[in-house]
Amino acid sequence: MSKSWVARYAHLAAPLWAVVGCGALASNASAEDVIRFGAPLPITGPLAPEAVKQQQGYDLWAEEANKAGGISVGGKKYKVEIVYADYQSNTPRAVQATEQMITQGNVNFMFGAFGSGAAKAASTVSEKYKVPTLAATASSVQVYDQGYKYLFGTFTPNDTLTTPLTQIIKAKVPEVKKVAILARNDLFPLAIAQEMEKSAKASGFEVVYFEKYAIGTLDHSAALSQIKSLAPQWVFITGYINDLLLVRKQMVDQEMKAPVVTMIAGPAYQEFIESGGPTAENITSASWWHPAERYEGKDIFGSTENFVKLFKAKYKSEPDYGQASAALCGALFQMAIEKAGSLDRDKVRDELAKLDVVTFFGPVKFGPNGQINSLDPPVFQIQGAKPVVLFPDAIKQGDLKVGVN
Amino acid sequence: MHAAQILVNAVVLGCLYACIAIGFSLVWGVLNVINLIHGSFIVLGAYLAFGLYNALHISPWYSVAVAAPLFFVLGYLLQRLLLNRVITAPVLVTLTLTFGLDLILNNAMIYFFKADYRKLMLTPSLGSVSIFDVVVPVDRLIATVSALALTGVLYLLLRRSRVGRAIVAVRLDRDAAVLMGVDVKSIYAIAFGLGAALAGCAGVLMALIFPISPLTSSGYLGKAFVVCVLGGLGSVSGALAGGLLLALVEGIGSTFFGPAHATTLSFILLIIFLILRPQGLLGRKGFE
Structure with a gap:
């Protein structure tokens, strides 16, 4: 009885197998002239807004590269294909997704997972399989001090953000x-x-409160009440955009005011300004890139202006550092592959390590640990619902305004 | 003044915790079912409030009136059609069933609403009131008052109404209740329906304060669990006491040990209670 049942279904399934087989053959054939880039991203979950940005950056680069005929490898043009996987804002799943892409997804190269934590976790896998990986959004030195050969990142170390910020506050707001x-x-x-904390102490400020909150915290009222009772002149809060919007709302609920409020990383995003409304005013922040920069680059985007123009045409909004860094990672891969003249992972890795080039994002050169060490990240403040650059002087758009209510 | 602010924050948060936990406590106490779908019901309630506000501009405090009957029917049907079939089986069976149902509901919400965080933004925003230097946000105040009102209604229902007395009777002694002519299956369904309605209403109120995402459901469930163990099962006053104790421990713990350790402290307290006073603050010994 069961035999005939199985036999009947096997018979029915035969055409299906044929179709699947053809599909596999077809994709094998087309895989010949395509370069596949794996991009594990937190497309859903609390980090989703960040993932969308990276995706926009990768897609814009892929579109531009394919418009120009693709990446040229030893005289032959290869189309760019980006393979996405959603790891649902869950770091262990990012590691699994990376392994799956490399072992089963036939990707040639990898983009890092979002943020320092997940990028570090996933980098262990790409290092194991010797797949060159460009991390678009990992800045913490702990990601790069693992002695890995195949991992490169386009964000400068964290102190390049806090040091200029502290210097500006010290010079402009003596009451802090x-x-x-x-x-x-x-x-x-x-x-x-x-x-x-280090930068503040080095500048002679007193750090009266330093505490951590758990990932997923919904109620910050106890911590905020305590901060309020200490009456600091500078409140510095870190987290991702959802955390920061929540903290900001609860600060307003508690009627917390301070001459300076800094939040990293979130205020560079248009959504922060839109969701925060008037409460976003005068919040200071720092990031790794700003559309007001003016670099003439050798990459596919050419100049900062051109990148901003292309981005606006495709997405009808102003790009921020997350999108720009993702697009930059694509552009860097393209340059390294074209220079290597091969899809050999080791050759491309060596070309990435050797890069010393100006791009629309700024000068790009990786240090011996794989982290970029050639950028001067901008400090900015939300003024009139717009991010206004305060530093570096070359691209300065306005002066620091004191007082966050 | 800082101490007063911490105390006020804790009382407000404690009432919200009680509101989250009370339906869970009722179902656990009466049916002996650890209802793992409770957290997802709360999130679904929050989405209802979010949808009604954004589509029809109905304020969340009115949405409670929509959520209560809707979730009651949902819970009633769930109990009648599914849970009643395994209600006499060992507790692990009902636990597994509600776990499975939670997976289905939670993943359905991720599918339909995405896992992104949403926020119900009232326009104009309600602001805060401050007495001396103690500040209370008005949205939290409304949620707290509504939470207290809901618990009050449940208390009266259990004390004064015929159905309520039957629920209490089943809770105390199922077999005796059957002998007294109580239709136990129907009482189970009503109790589960009430639990679901309370979860839905809690979700509506939480939408005022917290961001909404299917991913927050396990957080709500965890809080409900701790509140029940601390306060004692099945009683309205137990849930209130448990909620207040948990919020106080979190608030004071956050102040003295840092916010990162608030959750650790609350779970240490949970373990201490499980060892030393398993019946909770207001539960009766031997009943758990």
């Missing part, structure tokens, strides 16, 4: 004496908070 720091207990947000 006490600093309170509240950090998301996660690799990047905590690392940058620790850098901030």
Whole structure:
């Protein structure tokens, strides 16, 4: 009885197998002239807004590269294909997704997972399989001090953000004496908070509060009440955009005011400004790139202006550092592959390590640990619902305004 | 003044915790079912409030009136059609069933609403009230008052109404209740329906304060669990006491040991209670 049942279904399934087989053959045939880039991203979950940005950056680069005929490897043009996997804002799944892409997804090269924590975790896999990986959004030194050969990142170390920020506040707001720091207990947000503590102490500020909050915390009222009672003139809060919007709302609920409020990383995003509304005004922040920069690059985008123009045409919005860094990673891969003249992973890796080039994002050169060491990240403030650059002087758009209500 | 602020924050949060936990406590106490779908019901309630506000501009405090009957029917049917079939089986069976149902509901919400965080933004925003230097946000105040009102209604229902007395009777002694002519299956369904309605209403109120995402459901469930163990099962006053104790421990713990350790402290407290006072603050010994 059961035999005939199985036999009947096997018979029915035969045409299906044929179709699947043809599909596999077809994709094998087309895989010949395509370069596949794996991109594990937190497309759903609390980090989803960040993933969308990276995706936009990768897609814009892939579109531009394919418009120009593709990546040229030893005289032959290869189309770019980006393979996405959603790891649902869950770091262990990012590691699984990376392994799956490399072992089963036939990807040639990898983009890193989002943020320092997940990028570090996933890099162990790509290192094991010797797949060159460009991390678009990992800045913490802890990602790069593992002695890995195949991992490169386009964000400068965290202290390059906190040091100029502290110097500006020290010079412009003499009433700032006490600093309170509240950090998301996660690799990047905590690392940058620790850098901030160092920078603040080095500038002679007193750090009156330094605490971490757990990932997924919904109620910050106890921590905020305590900060308020200490009356710091500078409140420094780290986390990702959802955390920061929540903290900001609860600050307003508690009627917390301070001459300076800094939040990293989130205020560079248009959504922060839109969701925060008037409460986003005068929040200071720092990031790794700003559309006001003016670089003439040798990459596929050419200049910062051209990148911003292309981005606006495709997405009808202003690009921020997340999108720009993702697009840059694509452009860097393209340059390295074209220089190597081969899809050999080791050759491409060596070309990435040797890169010393100006791009629309700024000058790009990786240090011996794989982290970029050639950028001057901008400090900015939300003024009139727009991010206004305060530093570096070359691209300065306005002066620091004091007072966050 | 800082101490007063911490105390006020904790009382407000404690009432919200009680509101999250009370339906869970009722179902656990009466049916002896650890209802793992409770957290997802709360999130679904929050989405209802979010949808009604954004589509029809109905304020969340009115949405409670929509959520209560809707979730009651949902819970009633769930109990009648599914849970009643295994209600006499060992507790692990009902636990597994509600776990499975939770997976289905939670993944359905991820599918339909995505896992992104949403926020119900009232326009204009409600602001805060401050007495001396103690500040209370008005949205939290409304949620707290509504939470207290809901618990009050449940208390009256259990004390004064015929159905309520029957629920209490089943809770105390199922077999005796059957002998007294109580239709136990129907009482089970009503109790589960009430639990679901309370979860839905809690979700509506939480939408005022917290961001909404299917991923927050396990957080709500965890809080409900701790509150029940601390306060004692099945009683309205137990849930309130448990909620207040948990919020106080979190608030004071956050102040003295840092916010990252607030959750650790609350779970240490949970373990201490499980060892030393398993019946909870207001539960009766031997009943758990």
